[in-house]
Amino acid sequence: MADAITQRATNYAQWYLDIVKEAGLADNSDVRGCMVIKPTGFALWEKMQKALDGLFKSTGHVNAYFPLFIPMSFLAKEEQMAEGFAKECAVVTHYRLKAEPGKPLHVDPAAELEEPLIVRPTSETIIWNTYKKWVQSYRDLPLLINQWANVVRWEMRTRLFLRTAEFLWQEGHTAHATAKEAEEETLQMVRVYQKFAEEWMAMPVLVGPKTDGQKFPGAVYTLCIEAMMQDGKALQAGTSHFLGQNFAKAFDVKFKDQSNKEEYAWATSWGVSTRLIGGLIMTHSDDNGLVVPPRLAPTHVVIVPLGKNDAERGPSIAAAEKLAAELRALPRDDFFGYEPISVKIDTMFDKQPGFRYAEHEVRGVPVRVEIGPKDIEKGACAVARRDVPGKEGKQFGIPLPGAAEHISKLLRDIQASLFARAKTYRDANLVTANTLDEFKALFPVEKDEGGTTGGLKFVLAHWDGTRETEDRVQAEYKATIRCLPFDGPQESGTCIFTGKPSARKVVFARAY
Amino acid sequence: MADAITQRATNYAQWYLDIVKEAGLADNSDVRGCMVIKPTGFALWEKMQKALDGLFKSTGHVNAYFPLFIPMSFLAKEEQMAEGFAKECAVVTHYRLKAEPGKPLHVDPAAELEEPLIVRPTSETIIWNTYKKWVQSYRDLPLLINQWANVVRWEMRTRLFLRTAEFLWQEGHTAHATAKEAEEETLQMVRVYQKFAEEWMAMPVLVGPKTDGQKFPGAVYTLCIEAMMQDGKALQAGTSHFLGQNFAKAFDVKFKDQSNKEEYAWATSWGVSTRLIGGLIMTHSDDNGLVVPPRLAPTHVVIVPLGKNDAERGPSIAAAEKLAAELRALPRDDFFGYEPISVKIDTMFDKQPGFRYAEHEVRGVPVRVEIGPKDIEKGACAVARRDVPGKEGKQFGIPLPGAAEHISKLLRDIQASLFARAKTYRDANLVTANTLDEFKALFPVEKDEGGTTGGLKFVLAHWDGTRETEDRVQAEYKATIRCLPFDGPQESGTCIFTGKPSARKVVFARAY
CATH class of the missing domain: 3.30.110.30 (C-terminal domain of ProRS)
Structure with a gap:
């Protein structure tokens, strides 16, 4: 509840953790540095995945899946990468435990791997080792492949979503016949990230190259999107790397070009992760809890029927159910990824209305509808927008006929207005x-x-x-x-x- | 190509591997026992995921994500599980490599973990360790959670999709206040798997309990779906376990019931994996290549425009593009998961028509449309169904006006007919x-x-x-x-x- 949330002005870092906890997004686990992504947090990630996946596919990419484990010698083949990731690798050295009578379960010393395996911190090496088999001729290019996966980087200081030892991400890995094409891809994908950040997350970003000091290990250069959090700090929200021929040379990925000349392939890689959820929280949320842009909200609308007793509640519930059905039946469109508007009906009649409203505010449901006996008399409802807390964001007397269309439009307005507000803030700072x-x-x-x-x-x-x-x-x-x-x-x-x-x-x- | 596929009657096991290879579904990787799921194979898995995820959500489940790593002591807490999985665990023992000048990259002996971490072979232990924090009262129950994840079991003999060291799966983990409710859940989920197997995969299954000797380590009993492959062998395609209070006791997950009495929670778990892709192949495919039921096909229709020269090809291409647009514009419905019909146009004019047809047959596209100069004259096209190879499955003179609706209906017929054929075969055997x-x-x-x-x-x-x-x-x-x-x-x-x-x-x- 809102009481449990530290105010931003008091302690911004604690406010962030309180939001994560009270909105039910994630928990620390008992495994050092690894988080549990709770259902509400994961539902946000699913929405992000769906939108990003659509953008990747509409730019010609396909998904595939490569092994979790990377032989240590693969990592060693690209020097910058080995140096960049050596310090934070989880290493598998054995393939068996032993359960002996009278002894605790232990690692079987007889089952040591000949070569240690690294849990992937990023997959360039294992993927380019595979591309070697797939690429012989210019006709095999480009390879435009993306992977949704978990990766592990043994970070010493972790913070939910922002920096965790294991995180979920997507990593695109493309191979091209020319440097020009690979550079165009690098730029295209950072622009895709910008589009996603701005049009779905309602989070304005700066786009441009990193300095050499900040680029990805193994990259020729790195393009990034950078977002401003409400404390004025920056969040690197996505990166797209031009890798030149570094990985093609490390893994001997050559192709015959149209003039039958052998050349190394050109590479890009690009990724965004569950870190975006941290960015989403810190861009829009307030002292009352989470604020989610409607295009990414797992639940778009919560309807709260009101009433002191069964006689009063009956008509409120009936009206709530009718409105919910109307909302769900609205034509599907691209704005919500061709999914129906997601509506929940709150039936916590044993709690006070104020408690119920606060609960939905904490969880960031973009629109709350209240229907009580007086509303029923007037054939109307009250509609509150999450992005404008308090009375200012609440409209009374919205006629129930047509309310579904009104709310659908309001959701679109909220999306636009969250972006405008975040952009004004960013530009002013x-x-x-x-x-x-x-x-x-x-x-x-x-x-x-x-x-x-x-x-x-x-x-x-x-x-x-x-x-x-x-x-x-x-x-x-x-x-x-x-x-x-x-x-x-x-x-x-x-x-x-x-x-x-x-x-x-x-x-x-x-x-x- | 078909020539590259061993005939089933010659060597069924080799036929299977040839299909996997020639249809571009997966490759062995250079990491022992781990596979690379290629784009076409992964697209199949995405279709499966989407359908299953919809079934899980419509039965009240939500997704979440738990750590990849499991402390060895967690595994030790449930004795059957420790015994069942000890022999096939990948064990992380170190968290850092060292890149020293003049030395090869190596594991840093100073960075040994205090407690080894197991790469999850299944997640009951880490999840029930988390549930301990989430469950205090009967009001916190049931927990109806699913996870999409990769898991690792160090299998010695592997075969693409059917048995690999790393595989992708979903694992449901639910917690309930009563044994009855948990048992109902166990049954419900095996029926969900049956529905998916039969209505999406067109693969008939037997449903029932395993014997005690074959049940899951840690389960009270295991329900399963079993499918018959074309060689008459069985494939365990999905399992749903009633876990009793075993994990609640191992991880001390207690709740206060309505009479304020403390009780251990009741558990289920259930899963299906990328193994299903192997089952799909071996249920429907033939000596010409892959056969995919339309509801799971990444590409539903391929249109092959024909013509000896540009003058002939122009009208064929125009007609192909028109038909493709009409197919994509058909109303979306539940049968295809509210996605448009997926259509590709084949423009490999430098190849013979027979080569082009064979290529799409190998890859299992359910419907192939041919449009050549003679068809254009008649305002018609030829439509070939993949599940009935040769002349018998090809209709000539389908009028182009209305062809989209005809093909949409044909796709539904193919789905039904694949199931009927597989069921007839299974019942006969x-x-x-x-x-x-x-x-x-x-x-x-x-x-x-x-x-x-x-x-x-x-x-x-x-x-x-x-x-x-x-x-x-x-x-x-x-x-x-x-x-x-x-x-x-x-x-x-x-x-x-x-x-x-x-x-x-x-x-x-x-x-x-």
Whole structure:
């Protein structure tokens, strides 16, 4: 309940965890760093999966599935990747336990694997090892393949959805005959992520390349989408990598081109994960609980029939059921992924109305309909939108005939309005620092994580393009370069940290 | 191509592997026992998932996600389970690799886990360890949860889809306040599997309990669906377990009932896996390749425009595109999961028509439409159904106006007809052995796996109900008791193996 939720202004980090708990999204498990995604949280992920999968398929991709385990020698073949992931690998070394009488269950020392297997932290190596068998000629290209899977990275500091040892994601892995085509794919997919973030999650994002210091291990360059959370911190929400011929060379994936010349294939990979659920929460939710954009809401509408006794409740329930049926019967369309509007009827008559409303608010149901005896008299209902809490968001006297269409339209309005609000917030907090003093003032040391509702901002500033300066800024201000935004200012200038020439302004932020 | 497929009568086991390969369903990977599910195979699995998921949700279940890793001590808590799975566990013992200069990448000995983690072979233990936190009162029950996941069982002899070290599956795990409710759930879910097998896979199944000797480790009893493959062998295609209070006791999951008395919760679990794809192949496919029931077909219709030159091809292509658009625009309905009919147009004009037809046959597209210059003259097309190869299954002169509706109806006919054919075959090969001699004749030693197209049968016979007899029959005839079918003969008699009393006839078969 709302009482159980820490206010954002008091402790933003705790507010986040309270939302996750009270909305029933996830739990920590007894396995270090691994979470349990609870039914409501998983329903959100299913909605995300469906929308993303549709976008991938409409851009020509197909799904496949590759092994969970990666032989250690595969990882070793691509040096940057081995270095990048070695420190966080879960390693399978044995294939059998032994249950001996009188002894506790134990690992069977006689069943050691000849070669250790890594639980995939990402699948480039095992997939390119497979592509070797699939690619001989330019006719076999492009391969446009996506995988929905679990991956494991042994993170030491974890936080539900945002950073967990095991997480769920999708990873696209494509192979192309030319660098140009692979680069177009890399760009296309980051734009697909932008579309999903903005049109489904209602979460505006900056799009652009990472610096060399922040790119994916094994990539030539990495494009990303970066979102601003309500505390002003950045969340890297999706990445798309141009991998050049690195993996083709590591796994010897060659093809004969049209002139019968042998060449290595060109690669991309791109992924988003259950981390997006954390981003969704921190973009829209408020002190009353979760707020979910309608296109991703597992339940779109909850109808709350009211009444003091059975005589009063009967007509309220009947009207609720009629309206629910009308909502479900509305024509299906692309906006809701050709699924019917999802409606629940709340029959918790043993609780006070205020308790019931708060319950649905905590869980983020976009629209609540109330039908009581007075409404029945007027043939009407009250309709409350979750994104505007309190009286301001509640309309009384909506006639029951036509209410279904009214609510369907309202759901679309809420989607648009959540995006507009988030974009206004983001734009208002994307500022420029023209001097080091300005920069310092924007990243004060005391505004560290676990702290307040922020006041942190995305800061555009000139940077000399060196890894050295980037590292120093990170060490001193805990701010990293989030990206070189495609849509940001492109003019050259002077680095505010070193006075050296700067090709363009980049975006600094503290980040999750 | 068809030439590459071993005929069933020559070598049934090789025929199966040829289908998997030539239809592009899966590959062995370089990781022992793990398969790569290729795009066409995965598209089949996605269709299965969608249909099953709909059936689970319509029976009140929700999805969630639990950790991949299970602490070894959890497995140890349920003795039958520990014994049942100890021998095939992949064990994670370390959480870091080390990339040292001059040395090959290696496991970091300093990063050994305090407690080994098992890669889940099934999730009862980790889930019931979680349920402990979720269940306090009868109001928290029932929990009706399903998980889609990968699991690992270190099998020594593997075969694509049928038995692999890693496989994909769903596992339902429910908790109830009473034994009666849990038993009803166990039965409901095996009936859901039957419905899916028969109405989507067009694969008839026997339904009933396993013997104690064949039940799931940790179950009180196991219900199953058993399907007959074309070689007369049985495939266990799905299981639903009544777990009693075994896991509640192992993980201390207690609740207060309505009279405030503490009781352990009652459990079920149930699962089907990518093994179903193997069952699908071996139920319907033929010597020309894969045959897929339309409700699970990734591509329902392929249209093959024909023509010797551009002048001839132009009108054929135009007609193909028009028909494709009409097919895709047909009203969506439950039969195809509210998805549009999936249509591809084959433009391989550089190949002979026969090659093109064979290609689609190998891949199991249910309906092929041919449109050539002569058809265009008549305003018609030819329509071939995959389930009836050759001339018999091909209709000429189907008028293009109305062809979409004709094909939509044909797809439904094919679905029904595949089921009818498989059921006729199964029923014809379900026989009774009234004496040991009859039984011996039905399970000759030479008809072993890897062999011929079978002639093997499902055999109803009286059995004395003992594990001893069951084990002896398995050792001597390689036949196991598949189930005690609900819908089989129920009268008592005399065991054909021992002459002892038998409560009822049971079904013996050789099995995958």
